[in-house]
Structures are given as C-alpha cells and as structure tokens.
Amino acid sequence: MAETLGALVRRLRKQAGMTQFQLAERAGLGERTIGRIENDKPFDHRSGTFARLADALEAGPEDRRRLMAASIGSGDEPPPVPAQQAAPAGARVPGPLADEADGLARESKRRWREEEAQRRVHHPYALPVRWHHVATGLADRTENAQGTAPGDVLPDIDLSGDLRRVAGVYRRIGSGRLVVLGRAGSGKSILAVRFALDLLDTREDAQRVPVIFSLGSWDPTAIALRDWLVDRLVRDHPHLARVLPSGKPLAADLFDADLILPVLDGFDEIAEELRGEALQELNRTVLPLVLTSRRDEFAGAVAAARAPLASAVVIELCDLEPSDLRDYLPRTVPVPPGPLDPAAPRGWNDVLDRARAAGPAGAHLTEALSTPLMTALARTMYSDNPDRDPAELLDTARFPDAAAIEAHLLAGFVPTVYRRRAPQRPDAGGPAAARRGTERQWELADAQRWLGYIAHHLAALDGERQDIAWWELGTSMSRLARTVIVGLLAGTAFGVTAGVGNIPVDLVATSHGPAFALLRGLAVGVLHGLAAAVLFGLVYWYATARDGLKPSPVRIRFTGWGRRGGRLRRTGRRVRVRVAVGLLCGLSVAAALELIDQGLVGPLGLDDGQGGGALARVVFIAELGLGAGLVFALTAVLEAPVRPESVVSPADLLGIDRRNVAYHLLVWALAIGPAAGLLNGIVDGPVRGLEVGVVFGLEAAFGAGLGYGVCMTAWGQWVALTRIWLPLTGRLPWALVSFLDDAHRRGVLRQVGAVYQFRHSRIQSQLGHAFREHHGKRRPSRPDTAPAVAPGA
Structure with missing residues (x-):
C-alpha cells in the first residue's frame, strides 16, 4: 500500500x-494543521502549502516528489485561498479562539478608524496613492512570491492599484508577503492603516486579523520574530496574556492558529547594524506579512543579507500627479453659508489653474505637493483656514523653489499632530484604549518649545547633526555651565553620603550623644560635599575635553580577553590615563578631606576623636588614592564602547548605562572597603578593621561611586543635565522619555537604533529657527546646512 500523505510527513x-510545533513554525502553518495532515484528516490549504512543507522538512528531490504525489493523491486540491484567509472557518480553529480573534478584529478596527480620522486621510476621500511593481534587485522571483510549483504556468498577476484597492492587490499575492517602499512622507504608514481597515471591513469568520506592529524596537539577535510579535501583542492587548491550558498565552495561540497577519511598519527604524540580521530572520519564516520601509534602508539590508525578503512582492509608492491635486484639494475647502463673496479668494481651483501656466512657480508647487504628507499639510494650512489664500504659494520671491514651499508647509506640521483630542474613557475601547487613556496630552506651546530646543541643540552641536542622543541632550550648554551643574550634583551625592555615614558612627563609637552626631553629620556633609563638588567638577572639565574620557554609552563586559591579544592591550593607553587620573583624584580628595577635618571641623568643636593620629591620616590618604586608581583602571578595562546603531532603542541603551552605574557602585565598594579594612586591621586590630571596611565600602559606593557616575558616565550626564537642569529651566519636560516616545508615535520623530531623528530635516530646521527667534538666541556658529525657513513660515 502506498504511503499516505500523513505518514510521509510524519516520517520526514x-x-x-x-516536533509538530517546530515544523509548523518553520512552514508558517498552525500546529493544529500539522496534526491534521499527519492524521490524514481534512484540512483547508492553499497553493504552495506542500512546497512550504517540503522546504521546512528539507526534503530531498525524491522525498519532495513523493510529497507532491501524495498531496495529489489525497484528493483534488481546493482553489487557492488568499493569504489573509489562511485560517478559514471550520475544524482547524476552535470556537473560543476564533471568538478571541473576532474581538481583536473589532478592537483593531475601532483603533485604526480613530487613527485614520485623526490623520484625516479619508477627508474628503482617500488620496490616490499609487505604486509601481519592483520586479528585480529588491524583490524575490515572481514564481516564489506566487507559490507556484516547478513546471506550473506562472499566472499573470495585475499588481497595479492605489490606496483604495490595496487589500485587493494583496489578495492576489500567493505567498501573502508584501513589501511597501517609499520616501519620507510618501504615505507608507497611511497605506498600512488603510490596508488593515480594508481587510477588517471585509473579514469573515476565522480569517486572519491584520495587526500593525512598529518594527523599530525589534532586536533580531535577541528574540525570534514570532516571540517578539507575541510580546508586542500582549503589550498592546493585555487581555491576550491569559495563559491557556496548553501553557501558552492566548496571543501565542492566535499566532499558531494562523489568525494574525503582521503588518510590520517602519523596517527602516531598526538599528542600522541589525537590519541585515532582521531580514535574515524574516527569511527564516514564510509567515504572511506586510512590511513598510524607506527604499535606501531596505536596499542596504538586502545587500547586507545578500537576499531580498523571501517570497515577497515589492512595490514602491509613486508621487502624486497634478491631476490628483486638482481632484483632491478643491474638495477639502468647506462651502461657506450664504452667498459667495466675489472678492473672496477663489481657492485651490484658481491656484492649480494658474500653476499649470505659471512656469517655474507652478512646477515648484506641484513638486512640493507630490507627497501625501505635504498635500495634507497644505489642506490643514489653507483649506481649514478660510482667511489664508493658497495663491501665496506661487510667490517666487517668498518661495523660490519647492524646498521653500515644503519648509513653509512643515511649519504647520507640529500644530497638526498635536491637535488636542477629547480624552477617552477607559471602557470605550477595551484594554488597548485603557492603556492609551493614561497617555499624556501635551500642550502645543510646550511641545513646540521642547522640540525647538532639541532642534536648536542639534544645530549647536553640529549644523548637520540629525541624531537625538539622550546622553548628549545637555551638551550644547557651555562647558562651564555643565561643569558647575555636574560638580554640584556629584558633590551633593558625596556630601549626603558622608554626612549620613558619620551619624551612626558617632552614635555607636562615641558618647557625645545624638545632638552632637547630627550636628557633626551636617557639618561634615556640607564641607565634604563642597570639596567633592570642586574636585568632581574639575574631573568633568578635564574629561569632556578628551575623547577617551568623555561620558559616552558603554557596556560592562567580563569576557572577550583572549581574542587577538585581548582587550587589555587595546585599552592599555586608556587604562594608564585613567589610573593617573584616579590616583590624582583619590589623593586630592583624601588630602582635602583631612584638611577640612583638621582645619575646620575640629576648631568648630566637632572632633569626635575617630580620626586617629598622623599614621592613620597617612593610611587614609594612601588607601583612598590607591583605591581610586584601582577603580578607574578597572572601569577602563571592563567598559566597552557601545555603537548606538547596534542597539534596539533609546530606552534599551539608557537601561544599559543605568546598570553600568550599579556596577560602578559595586566596584567602588569592593576596591575601597576591603583595602581600608585590611590596612586598619593591621594597625588597630581586626574588629576595628571590619568596622572601617564596612563603613568605607558603603561610603565609597554611594559617595565616590555616585559622584563618579555623575561626572564620568553618560547616564550621570543625562541625569544632571537632561533630567534635572533642563526641565528646571523649562527647556525640556520632566517626563522626557515619555515625551520623545509620544513624538515618535505622532510621526514627528523616527527611531533609528538607540537614537531618535526628526522625521523630516526641514521640520528640524524650522523648529530650531522658531526657538532661536523666540528666545533671542544667535544662530549656531557652525553652519546649519538644512534648508532655510521661508519668511512668514
């Protein structure tokens, strides 16, 4: 008897x-589907299913032939089912799971309708965003994308269309994998939203639910795509975290049952060094998906991975045509009540008529309005404001080229995206709405001021700077101002630690009483803190002028010493410099503290008799100097620079540097505490040595360690300048991380690895210009190469 399809698949x-789960994951099918195949039970499938099984099983030519023959022998294959319908109604999807998918579909539809309404892309109708098919270079073979078997006739598939028919075009793709490329403002994110809504509007029971995922936070080297998608789904829809009897969260079961269609928006926002690996990870699965990206970034990933996205059709968005503008913009103007005023501006009809015959002025206008973003901004600035006449856009004196018109329109971008909306009730739209209901609503004036400061900061650092790096947000201040702020904060940490640390010592080791202990603790804290502020400030002043010491993101690494002579040789010079700085700092601080204790605290009548004699003072200076030198050397050896483009997100890099400070505290405690305890134990006995070791270890960690962290690490510079000083002066918000993340969601910023960038360079230029005008600041001395803002923008 011939081997059945199920027996053949099970054997292979x-x-x-x-396992069945592993095969299902590799083949892009549900685990339940694999079970039904292996048990020769009926199941719904589409063209290419058995080719995917053969690929996943790595079947040889003979086994592949048998598999195809068995699939034919199992019965006539049903007509191809579109990729987004890969989970049709029937036995393959349990009822409760299908119900959960239906609930997710309803919630997603409500959410994306709200998003589309906010962007007003539907008013008065969807812009005719068109595309052309990218057949070679960035796309896989057509036969792979359509899932045809060897020898089959390749169907002639029409992939033309526009925003209003994107779901229909997607249904013609056999693999269910689509890549959408386009330049900034070309409508990629709008297309993703419209695509999701079109599928949701026509979705039938148990079909896939399109879910939009912002891809910028995915680290393909740390987590598999499926696991990351499950985590994102749980984050955005907490009720899907419920654990089922299978031991998996409900979100994972929805994926495994082929009930989720990932729409991966913003591939270009993945860290640059991770894009090639991300594309390779995407190619390890045949999961149906939609991916959006800027063209150059996707092309770079294809080059790095040496392969396009497997089985995917690639389309690239085209510019809007002048006829599109003539159809669209006049209809965005509301009809005023009552008789028309003959003297009133004639609006878009007149402007676009004149543009056809206006020579360069008309060409500049149509070029500027060639993307959905610019057209939407023109509608907001002129159609929504009857007092403004779009005819001014034809004034070549004000707008000599298309870039000047775009800069003028971009001035209205921030007011548009920060338009205030009525808050939602938490119960208005399920768990996702409840989560969004807690988000801040930023005032427009505040958002413009804070974004303007950031844009000005970038221009002050470098006229061509684009990366908004959290550890550098305060570095456009003068070096002296930064030194004073960092020194005071480091000195405060040191002084509080020294003052608080003296109180229990005086309470336990002396008989002077609580009042004396508190008074001495206050005096020691203030005086030691002032001395430390001066010394830490000098260290920061010195460090910021030298690349090897300048605060920047690093990782603490305890491995990797053996490769090519080890990191010790590579960091030898850095270690020597840091040892010298550490010794000098340690000896200076110890000597200064001894002078303060002997010359100020003692004469105030606050000498507690714990300082010992001349030998003890020499030992104290020696142990602190040697300990500081050892700490600086260890940090130089253990720290490895981090390339921001290799990190997933700003929050991840901030977390890395925050953990580094905890390591620094531990290093300070272990370098100073045991050494001090050992030396004092030799001189004064083991009990005294233990007491001194514990006290010195704690004070070194929270005094010297925190001071070092503030003045020598990126996290410390961030805390001192960006989290404390700049919010105090109103130049940045207190909740800066939340503000930047919100600006990213609104489309003002884009994320590239561990940094943000303004999504459009001319927005950056306009905001910086407005900030300098309002605050009376001069233009940065280094040339700002971004296009100038048009007068009156």
Missing part, C-alpha cells in the same frame, strides 16, 4: 528531528 518530520 521525525527524520528531521522536529
């Missing part, structure tokens, strides 16, 4: 050493 799976 066991030969490959895979």
Whole structure:
C-alpha cells in the first residue's frame, strides 16, 4: 500500500528531528494543521502549502516528489485561498479562539478608524496613492512570491492599484508577503492603516486579523520574530496574556492558529547594524506579512543579507500627479453659508489653474505637493483656514523653489499632530484604549518649545547633526555651565553620603550623644560635599575635553580577553590615563578631606576623636588614592564602547548605562572597603578593621561611586543635565522619555537604533529657527546646512 500523505510527513518530520510545533513554525502553518495532515484528516490549504512543507522538512528531490504525489493523491486540491484567509472557518480553529480573534478584529478596527480620522486621510476621500511593481534587485522571483510549483504556468498577476484597492492587490499575492517602499512622507504608514481597515471591513469568520506592529524596537539577535510579535501583542492587548491550558498565552495561540497577519511598519527604524540580521530572520519564516520601509534602508539590508525578503512582492509608492491635486484639494475647502463673496479668494481651483501656466512657480508647487504628507499639510494650512489664500504659494520671491514651499508647509506640521483630542474613557475601547487613556496630552506651546530646543541643540552641536542622543541632550550648554551643574550634583551625592555615614558612627563609637552626631553629620556633609563638588567638577572639565574620557554609552563586559591579544592591550593607553587620573583624584580628595577635618571641623568643636593620629591620616590618604586608581583602571578595562546603531532603542541603551552605574557602585565598594579594612586591621586590630571596611565600602559606593557616575558616565550626564537642569529651566519636560516616545508615535520623530531623528530635516530646521527667534538666541556658529525657513513660515 502506498504511503499516505500523513505518514510521509510524519516520517520526514521525525527524520528531521522536529516536533509538530517546530515544523509548523518553520512552514508558517498552525500546529493544529500539522496534526491534521499527519492524521490524514481534512484540512483547508492553499497553493504552495506542500512546497512550504517540503522546504521546512528539507526534503530531498525524491522525498519532495513523493510529497507532491501524495498531496495529489489525497484528493483534488481546493482553489487557492488568499493569504489573509489562511485560517478559514471550520475544524482547524476552535470556537473560543476564533471568538478571541473576532474581538481583536473589532478592537483593531475601532483603533485604526480613530487613527485614520485623526490623520484625516479619508477627508474628503482617500488620496490616490499609487505604486509601481519592483520586479528585480529588491524583490524575490515572481514564481516564489506566487507559490507556484516547478513546471506550473506562472499566472499573470495585475499588481497595479492605489490606496483604495490595496487589500485587493494583496489578495492576489500567493505567498501573502508584501513589501511597501517609499520616501519620507510618501504615505507608507497611511497605506498600512488603510490596508488593515480594508481587510477588517471585509473579514469573515476565522480569517486572519491584520495587526500593525512598529518594527523599530525589534532586536533580531535577541528574540525570534514570532516571540517578539507575541510580546508586542500582549503589550498592546493585555487581555491576550491569559495563559491557556496548553501553557501558552492566548496571543501565542492566535499566532499558531494562523489568525494574525503582521503588518510590520517602519523596517527602516531598526538599528542600522541589525537590519541585515532582521531580514535574515524574516527569511527564516514564510509567515504572511506586510512590511513598510524607506527604499535606501531596505536596499542596504538586502545587500547586507545578500537576499531580498523571501517570497515577497515589492512595490514602491509613486508621487502624486497634478491631476490628483486638482481632484483632491478643491474638495477639502468647506462651502461657506450664504452667498459667495466675489472678492473672496477663489481657492485651490484658481491656484492649480494658474500653476499649470505659471512656469517655474507652478512646477515648484506641484513638486512640493507630490507627497501625501505635504498635500495634507497644505489642506490643514489653507483649506481649514478660510482667511489664508493658497495663491501665496506661487510667490517666487517668498518661495523660490519647492524646498521653500515644503519648509513653509512643515511649519504647520507640529500644530497638526498635536491637535488636542477629547480624552477617552477607559471602557470605550477595551484594554488597548485603557492603556492609551493614561497617555499624556501635551500642550502645543510646550511641545513646540521642547522640540525647538532639541532642534536648536542639534544645530549647536553640529549644523548637520540629525541624531537625538539622550546622553548628549545637555551638551550644547557651555562647558562651564555643565561643569558647575555636574560638580554640584556629584558633590551633593558625596556630601549626603558622608554626612549620613558619620551619624551612626558617632552614635555607636562615641558618647557625645545624638545632638552632637547630627550636628557633626551636617557639618561634615556640607564641607565634604563642597570639596567633592570642586574636585568632581574639575574631573568633568578635564574629561569632556578628551575623547577617551568623555561620558559616552558603554557596556560592562567580563569576557572577550583572549581574542587577538585581548582587550587589555587595546585599552592599555586608556587604562594608564585613567589610573593617573584616579590616583590624582583619590589623593586630592583624601588630602582635602583631612584638611577640612583638621582645619575646620575640629576648631568648630566637632572632633569626635575617630580620626586617629598622623599614621592613620597617612593610611587614609594612601588607601583612598590607591583605591581610586584601582577603580578607574578597572572601569577602563571592563567598559566597552557601545555603537548606538547596534542597539534596539533609546530606552534599551539608557537601561544599559543605568546598570553600568550599579556596577560602578559595586566596584567602588569592593576596591575601597576591603583595602581600608585590611590596612586598619593591621594597625588597630581586626574588629576595628571590619568596622572601617564596612563603613568605607558603603561610603565609597554611594559617595565616590555616585559622584563618579555623575561626572564620568553618560547616564550621570543625562541625569544632571537632561533630567534635572533642563526641565528646571523649562527647556525640556520632566517626563522626557515619555515625551520623545509620544513624538515618535505622532510621526514627528523616527527611531533609528538607540537614537531618535526628526522625521523630516526641514521640520528640524524650522523648529530650531522658531526657538532661536523666540528666545533671542544667535544662530549656531557652525553652519546649519538644512534648508532655510521661508519668511512668514
């Protein structure tokens, strides 16, 4: 008897050493589907299913032939089912799971309708965003994208269309994998939203639910795509975290049952060094998906991975045509009540008529309005404001080229995206709405001021700077101002630690009483803090002028010493410099503290008799100097620079540097505490040595360690300048991380690895210009190469 399809698949799976779940994941099918195939039960499938199984099983030519023959022998294959319908109604999807998918579909539809309404892309109708098919270079073979078997006739598929028919075009793609490329403002995110809504509007029971994921936070080297998608789904829809009897969260079961269609928006926002690996990870699965990206970034990933996105059709968005503008913009103007005023501006009809015959002025206008973003801004600035006449856009004196018109329109971008909306009730739209209901609503004036400061900061650092790096947000201040702020904060940490640390010592080791202990603690804290502020400030002043010491993101690494002579040789010079700085700092601080205790605290009548004699003072200076030198050397050896483009997100890099400070505290405690305890134990006995070791270890960690963290690490510079000083002076918000993340969601910023960038360079230029005008600041001395803002923008 011939081997059945189920028996053949089961045998090949066991030969490959895979479980049903592993095979399902590799083939992009549901685990339940694999079970039904292996048990020769009826199941719904589409063209290419058996080719995907053969690929996942790594079947040889003979086994592949048998698999195809068995699939034919199992019965006539049903007509191809569109990719987004890969989970049709029937036995393959349990009822409760289908119900959960239906609930997710309703919630997603409500959410994306709200998003589309906010962007007003539907008013008065969807812009005709068109595309052309990218057949070679960035796309896989057409036969792979359509899932045709060897020898089959390749169907002639029409992939033309526009925003209003994107779902229909997607249904013609056999693999269910689509890449959408386009330049900034070309409508990629709008297309993703419209695509999701079109599928949701026509979705039938148990079909896939399109879910939009912002791809910028995915680290393909740390987490598999499926696991990351499950985590994102749980984050955005907390009720899907419920654990089922299978032991998996409900979100994972929805994926495994082929009930989720990922719409991956913003591939270009993945860290640059991770894009090639991300594309390779996407190619390890045949999961149907939609991916959006800027063209150059996607092309770079294809080059790095040496392969396009497997089985995917690639389309690239085209510019809007002048006829599109003539159809669209006049209809965005509301009809005023009553008789028309003959003297009133004739609006877009007149402007676009004149543009056709206006020579360069008309060409500049149509070029500027060639993207949905600019057209939407023109509508907001002129159609929504009857007192403004779009005819001014044809004034070549004000707007000599298309870039000047775009800069003028971009001036209205921030007011548009920060338009205030009525808050939602938490119960208005399920768990996702409840989460969004807690988000801040920023005032427009505040958002413009804070974004303006950031844009000015970038221009002050470098006229061509684009990266908004959190550890540098305060560095456009003068070096002296930064030194004073960092020194005072470091000195405060040191002084509080020294003062608080003296109180229990005086309470336990002396008989002077609580009042004396408190008074001495206050005096020691203030005086030691002032001395430390001066010394830490000098260290920061010195460090910021030298690349090897300048505060910047690093990782603490305890491995990797053996490769090519080890990191010790590579960091030898840095270690020597840091040892010298550490010794000098330690000896200076110790000597200064001894002078303060002997010359100021003692004469105030606050000498507690714990300082010992001349030998003890020499030992104290020596142990602190040697300990500081050792700490600086260890940090130089253990720290490895981090390339921001290799990190997933700003929050991840901030977390890395915050943990580094905790390591620094531990290093300070272990370098100073045991050494001090050992030396004092030799001189005064083991009990005294233990007491001194514990006290010195704690004070070194929270006094010297925190002071070092403030003046020598990126996290400390961030805290001192960006989290404390700049919010105090109103130049940045207190909740800066939340503000930047919100600006990213609104489309003002884009994320590239561990940094943000303004999504449009001319927005950056306009905001910086407005900030300088309002605050009376001069233009940065280094040339700002971004296009100038048009007068009156």
